[in-house]
Structure formats: structure tokens, C-alpha cells
Amino acid sequence: MSTPAPWVRTRLRTAPLAALLTAALALAMVFLAAALPRALDRGANDALHSFLGSYGPLATSVRAASSTTSGGDPAEQLDATLAELTGGVSAVLPLDPSGPVYGRRASRPRVLPDPKLDRPEGIPPELALLYLHGARDHVRLTAGQWPGDAAAGEPVQIALAAGAAEAIGIKVGSVLDGTALGVGPQRARVAGLYTAGDPSDPFWAGEGCALKACKNQKFMGPWEPPLAYWYTIALTGPEAMTRMAEWGNGAEDFWRLPVQVDALRADRLKETSFDLAAVTAGPIAARVTTGTGRIGLRINSDLRNLIDTARMRQSAINSLTAVGPAGAAGVAAVVLCLAAALTAERRTAELRLLRARGAGSAGICRRLLGEGALTVLPAAGLGALLAFTLLPTARWLTAAVAAGSVTLLALLAFPVRTALLLRDPAGGARAGRRRLMAELAVLAATVTAATQVVRRGVAPLGEGVDPLLVAAPLLLALTGALLLARLQPALIGLLARWARPRPGAIAFLGLARAARGSGPRSRPSVLPLLALVLAVTCGAVGATVLSSVAANRTAVARYTIGGDAMVNAQLNGSLPEGFVTAAGRLPGVETALPVWIEEDVTMTTGTGGSVRVNVVLADPVGYARLAEVAGRGRFDPALLTAVPGRPLPALVSSDLPEGEYSLRLAGGEAVPIRSVAVVDGTPALHGTAATNVVLPIGPATELLPRLGGPDRWLADGRLDDAELRALAEKFLGPPTAGERPGHLVRTSSGAVAELGRDPLQNSAERLFWVTVGATALFALLSVLLTLLRAGPERAAMLARLRTMGLRPRQGLALILAEALPQALFAALGGALTAVGCVLLLGPAVDLSPLVGAEVPTGLRLTAAPIVEQTVGLALLACLAVLAEAAVTARRQITTELRAGDTR
Known part of the structure; x- marks a missing residue:
């Protein structure tokens, strides 16, 4: 067979x-x-890492702070606490290889009353002290030497950023006398100047004023404008840590452990959130507090909120x-x-x-x-x-x-x-x-x-x-x-x-x-x-x-901008007539509308009361078209037709009752107005809770000499973002000019791209x-x-x-x-x-x-x-x-x- x-x-x-x-x-x-x-996992992980990385290393770190301890070597105590923190956190979270950042900072800065120092608006500069472990490895000395120990009664030795010293007017060897509220005078001697090797290094996150002189603002009163003054942070050596409390009326030890966000996984966000809770307020936090002996040790992190947000998204x-x-x-x-x-x-x-x-x-x-x-x-x-x-x-x-x-x-x-x-x-x-x-x-x-x-x-x-x-x-x-x-x-x-x-x-x-x-x-x-x-x-x-x-x-971009394009003049400035004419001729523009805006104007009611409002003056037809495009403040332009002998017609927001009012624009005579319709907003203004009043520009032409040029230009159509920005820069200068903000250009195409980024x-x-x-x-x-x-x-x-x-x-x-x-x-x-x-x-x-x-x-x-x-x-x-x-x-x-x- x-x-x-x-x-x-x-x-x-x-x-x-x-x-x-x-x-x-x-x-x-x-x-x-x-x-x-x-x-899908790779895309979710990449998106998570990009989302967390956009918030910077400070928000994605585990931070701890504690009051200073008395007795012993402060540097050794910092190292011992760091070891406990690292052991507890690294058991559940991946730490960044760049290493921790820790040290001691004075609680408050001191004012430097020396009249020779630069005062932008008459306010003396302020100086804070900071010790960062390993800071010497991240800077390069340009003059002098690194600060060392100082004998009792002598000024504490500090090092300043070279840019900060030049801006304030400080030189190597200068002795700075500092005063603080309720504390006796203290002195600091500038031992050296330095520049950072890489200012964008995560090591300097949150300490940017240690690399330059920051221009802060101080409010002098409820009705007075803020005044600018210099503020900077000086670095000290470990020998000066015991004297920081004298300078700052107290001191604080701090530790920052950066988390390696690129090692986090999108499929484990819920577990990572639980681990962060254990670190900040759970068993790990209790174990670290007990191990260090620092009863007042506080551990916190913004990373948990970011992870919860990322998980929801x-x-x-x-x-x-x-x-x-x-x-x-x-x-x-x-x-x-x-x-x-x-x-x-x-x-x-x-x-x-x-x-x-x-x-x-x-x-x-x-x-x-x-x-x-x-x-x-x-x-x-x-x-x-x-x-x-x-x-x-x-x-x-x-x-x-x-x-x-x-x-x-x-x-x-x-x-x-x-x-x-x-x-x-x-x-x-x-x-x-x-x-x-x-x-x-x-x-x-x-x-x-x-x-x-x-x-x-x-x-x-x-x-x-x-x-x-x-x-x-x-x-x-x-x-x-x-x-x-x-x-x-x-x-x-x-x-x-x-x-x-x-x-x-x-x-x-x-x-x-x-x-x-x-x-x-x-x-x-x-x-x-x-x-x-x-x-x-x-x-x-x-x-x-x-x-x-x-x-x-x-729709969101148009609602936010007020149309397809918006150009806002500089603060307290106006748009030149040449720009308005040239912008209206750009390819793709269908409706171009110059707008005059008067903010915080006093409006008197018929009963003698007053209310603060924002007044918008524009051509009714173009304004109605842009209100339709923006989806905000729609109305019939025929409502704003002026009647001879009667007050100007006005669109008002819903918090104003119907009736007649009087406005005092640009410090001139009172202008009588009457409300003809209630609108749900205005495309010319966004993000304000103030009461708005819209007036037709035709009958109010005699007001223009007092108002000056338009404050804002709005348009709808298919405009090229780069072309509009180039035109605005040609007529209005650069977007920012020194410390003063310049003009603002926004288009719906740019806003849509930003939303989809x-x-x-x-x-x-x-x-x-x-x-x-x-x-x-x-x-x-x-x-x-x-x-x-x-x-x-x-x-x-x-x-x-x-x-x-x-x-x-x-x-x-x-x-x-x-x-x-x-x-x-x-x-x-x-x-x-x-x-x-x-x-x-x-x-x-x-x-x-x-x-x-x-x-x-x-x-x-x-x-x-x-x-x-x-x-x-x-x-x-x-x-x-x-x-x-x-x-x-x-x-x-x-x-x-x-x-x-x-x-």
C-alpha cells in the first residue's frame, strides 16, 4: 500500500x-x-512630554522647603535632607539626571540706600542673598574672586552678575549697606562678578534675577502709578549661610528635585498622580519628615495638577x-x-x-x-x-x-x-x-x-x-x-x-x-x-x-479677535491714517473698519447718577458686518441712524436700562445719547467686564478732533498674517519698543494655528x-x-x-x-x-x-x-x-x- x-x-x-x-x-x-x-502610545507620550515640558522645570519638579536649623554644619544638614528626599521620591518617580538644586535663601531683600546707585524712578535698588549648591560650576568669573568666609563684624562676601552690577552701578570691592524694616543695618562686600554659562539651564529656573538686574514695580498708593526699581540676587558661599538670617530677617532652606518628564508614560498618569500625592502629603512625605528631623518640612509640586489636567485632556x-x-x-x-x-x-x-x-x-x-x-x-x-x-x-x-x-x-x-x-x-x-x-x-x-x-x-x-x-x-x-x-x-x-x-x-x-x-x-x-x-x-x-x-x-478665533484681523495701536497712541488706508487695500480684505475707543468714561444717567463705561465709535454698516463675523454684538445697522434734533443713537450692554444719557468724551462737552438696542458684547473689546456703549462715527464726526486717530483696526476676509504684520511694522514701528509695549497684531489664521499647535x-x-x-x-x-x-x-x-x-x-x-x-x-x-x-x-x-x-x-x-x-x-x-x-x-x-x- x-x-x-x-x-x-x-x-x-x-x-x-x-x-x-x-x-x-x-x-x-x-x-x-x-x-x-x-x-497611539507613542503619540500620547510625545504629547504628554511636550505638554509638561512647556511649563518649565520649576512646575515639573518636586519642591521642599524648611526653616533653618540651629547648630551643626548647614551644608551637611542640606546634604542629609537631600539624601532623604531623593531616596523617597526616586522610589516612585524618575528624577532628571541634571540633578537636584538646593541651598538657602534669605527671607527678604534689603534696600540699598546708597545715592550713587542707579534709581530708574527714584526708588533705591534691593538686594537678596542666595546660596546655591554647585553654583560655581555653572558660572564664569569675569572679575574678582568667588566669595569666601568673612570674619565676625566684617561685611558678608557676595558675588553679583556682571550685567546686574553694571545696571545698578556696583563694582568689585564695593561695600553695600543694606537696611530693612525693623532690622539693623547690614553690609555686604562684592568679592566678584560672574556671567552664567547657559542662562537657559534648568539649574537657574526660578532664579533669573541672580543672572541679571530685574526691573520690578512698587505701588506707592491706590491712585498713583507704580514706580520701577532694580532688584537682583547675590550669590554667597557656604561659609555665609549662617549670616543669611541677619540679612533677610530670617532664612529658608530649599530643595528642588526635577522630575524626568520624558520618562513619564501617558498610560500610567493615574498611578503617577497617586505617587505624587504620596510624595507631597502621604506616607513618603511623612517618612522623609521623620527621617530628616525637620518638623516644618513642606513638600509640594505643581506636577500633580498638570498630570491630572493631561489625563483629562x-x-x-x-x-x-x-x-x-x-x-x-x-x-x-x-x-x-x-x-x-x-x-x-x-x-x-x-x-x-x-x-x-x-x-x-x-x-x-x-x-x-x-x-x-x-x-x-x-x-x-x-x-x-x-x-x-x-x-x-x-x-x-x-x-x-x-x-x-x-x-x-x-x-x-x-x-x-x-x-x-x-x-x-x-x-x-x-x-x-x-x-x-x-x-x-x-x-x-x-x-x-x-x-x-x-x-x-x-x-x-x-x-x-x-x-x-x-x-x-x-x-x-x-x-x-x-x-x-x-x-x-x-x-x-x-x-x-x-x-x-x-x-x-x-x-x-x-x-x-x-x-x-x-x-x-x-x-x-x-x-x-x-x-x-x-x-x-x-x-x-x-x-x-x-x-x-x-x-x-x-469661530473661536474670530470671537476672540473681533473678526479676521485686528491691529491695536500702542498704549495711549493711535493708528496713522496712512496705515488705515494701506491696510484696507491689502489682498483678501472684505471689510475694513477703523474703531475709536474711549475707556473708563463717565456717563451720566437721567436721574443724575453716573456709571463708568467703555465707548466704541465706528461706522454702523462695517461694525454690523464684523459683529456678524465675530458672532458677538449682532445688530441691525439701521438702528444707529441719527435723527436730527435728537440724542445720538447708541447700542448699550445689558446691564444698562433703556433711556437717555450724557457722555463726556475726551474732556469735551457732554454729548447726549439714547439707547436704541441692547447687544451681548462688542467685537472691538474682549475680555472686559465693563459696561460698553457703541456710537455711530458719522454723527459724531465733530468729536474726532478731540479723539484723534483710531485706536484699533478690524477687518474680515482672507488676510495674510505676515503681510499685515509687515505693514504694521512699516507704519507703527517694531511691536515692542524698549520697556514700553508696542502695537499688537492678531489674525484669525494665526489664532487658529495657535489653537491647533x-x-x-x-x-x-x-x-x-x-x-x-x-x-x-x-x-x-x-x-x-x-x-x-x-x-x-x-x-x-x-x-x-x-x-x-x-x-x-x-x-x-x-x-x-x-x-x-x-x-x-x-x-x-x-x-x-x-x-x-x-x-x-x-x-x-x-x-x-x-x-x-x-x-x-x-x-x-x-x-x-x-x-x-x-x-x-x-x-x-x-x-x-x-x-x-x-x-x-x-x-x-x-x-x-x-x-x-x-x-
């Missing part, structure tokens, strides 16, 4: 191309499944961005099932023959499972290895579970499909009942999910990804696909009946085949429809989200587009698999028709008439499902985390993003159909017509 041939080896040798394609599909799917969560954005990957995963699962169905139907005759010869269903499925394992498992392992290698990140479990799930689906899809075919080879009533029950279950789940999301909204911030928000669009798309699968044969049948009396049989024959279905089962398959509907729905919903985000950012938002937007692209590719693959599934039967049919006189062009038209309606119906169904998703779920979606500012909850239903995604995917499907039809129509008759062929 001959030895039976090995099953797996024989099958792989028989169909090597099919095995290679299966392995390639498994490799791609597993790679994407493992790469997506790792890419990440949680809110994850709930939105999870919809895109879920849609791509759904389409990928459909593609795998479609590939398994294609393979099962290609081998149906072989498997039924084995079953007829006595092979059991379980035995056949085991052999198919072994065959798939040799094809799928190596490819899946390679895909997972590539994802783990190319996208390194600390968390691996999520990626491993995703890769394992895809591998399991790819491995079991074919044996399960085969088991169903062998169990019920002819379909029949049982299969119909099972399909109906499954569709009813999907419908019930869809109604439940959508109802719950509409009722309760999205899960609260900080609660993680909302599963209902993720599942609801997929369930709606699935329900739409199932409904379309039921309706499509009838709808295409109507088209076939319409085409029946028309000249030529090509259109009718193609539509009839499309309505009947093609392939071995001669029934339209739900899987290709589901893939296309899912792809169009998820792509359209994602594009709608991004479109709404862009629209909301523009957040790395977390950018990562979410990139993820949306990547998932939309991946979904489109999977949908295209499903179309190709569908065409391949029906290809042999269609080719044989064309060959038979060619023997009856069918021309090649007619064959191409027949294929298009059969395949295109299904793709177009699927794209249209996906578009309608996307509209339903936006209408049902849109009101519950909060886009504020993606916008970067508080905006009203809800998605905007716009046609453009839905139409773009629908047309794009429909076009891809049509191109795939055209390509396959061109190939099939050129096949030779003799290739397809063979004796005994049952196709």
Missing part, C-alpha cells in the same frame, strides 16, 4: 499563490493591529479618536471574513468530495486549521515583530492582544466558514432563520447604544474611552449595511425592469445578474456591502469631526486621517476580493456569450452594469448612515478637547466632508471594477470553455 501524501505540503504545493496571498494578508493585518496601539480626546480605529478594525475583520469565504467557495467541490468519501467535518476542519497555521502563524509573527521593532514603546500588552486577536481571526475564519458550508451545504430555511435572528439582534443592539448615547451623552471626562460612543457608529453602519443588503436586490431589480424594454440587452442582463447575485451561492453577499458601508460611514464621520473642529477653531490634538487629527486612509484601502481590498470571488463564473459566462456573438466592448459594459450598481448603492448607503450617525450621536460629542477651547457641544452636519468621502470611495470602487473588467474581458474563449466545466 502506498503512503498517503501529507495534506499540508500537498495543498501548499497545489495552490502556492493562494497561500502566499493569505500570508501577505495576515502579515499586513497583524502588523497594523499591533502597530496602531503602539503608535487625553481621556477626552481618546473617546473621540477611538471611533476611527474601531471603524478600520471593523472593515479589516470584514476583509478577513471575505477572504475566508472566497477560499471556502473556491474549494467547495474538493471539500464536499472529501465529505462524500467519509471524511468527518471535525477532521476536515483540523486539517484546514493545520494548513492555515503553517501559512498564517509565521506571517503573523513577522508582522508583530516588525510592529514591536519599528515602534518601540514601554507598553506591549495592548498590542499583543490586538495582534493575537487578528491572528486568531485569520486562523479560524476559513475552518469556521468551511464547517458552516459542510453543515448546511444548500443554505435553506435554517440559514435564513439564523440570518434573521442575527439581524434582529444587531438592530436591538444599535437602538440600545444610540439611545443611551443620546440620553446620557458621552462618558464624563477622565473616565476613559466611552464604549458606547465607539460602538454606536459601527452598529449603525452594520444596521445600514444589513438593511441595504435586504433592499439592494429589489432596488436593482427595479432598474433591471426599467432597462428591459430599452434597446440592447447588455444593461438589462448586467442589472439582472446584479440583483440575483453571482457566484456559487447565487445570492448577494452582505460582507462586501458591509465593508463599503463601514468604510464610507467611518470616513465620513471622521471627516465631519475634523471639519467641525476646523469650523469651531475659526497642541501635539495631542495634532496626534488625534493624524490618527483620524490615517484610519480613514486605512479604511479606504481595506474597502478597496474588499471590492477586489468580491470581484475575484465572482471572477471565474463571470469569465465563463462571458466566454459563452462570446460564442453567441458578444463583442469585447459589450462584455466590458456587461461587467460594469453588473458590478457598478452594487458599489454605488453601498457608497450611497454609507453616506446616509453617516448622516444618521451625525444626527443621532453628534449632539452628544464634545469637541472642546480637539478644538483647544470651550465650544458648544455637538457636531456640525455639513455636506462637504460626507460627499468627499462618499465620492472618493465610490471612485476607488469604480476604478477597481474597471480594472477587473478590462482584464476579464480580454480572456480567451478557449481558456474558459472546457469540457465538463460546471461553472
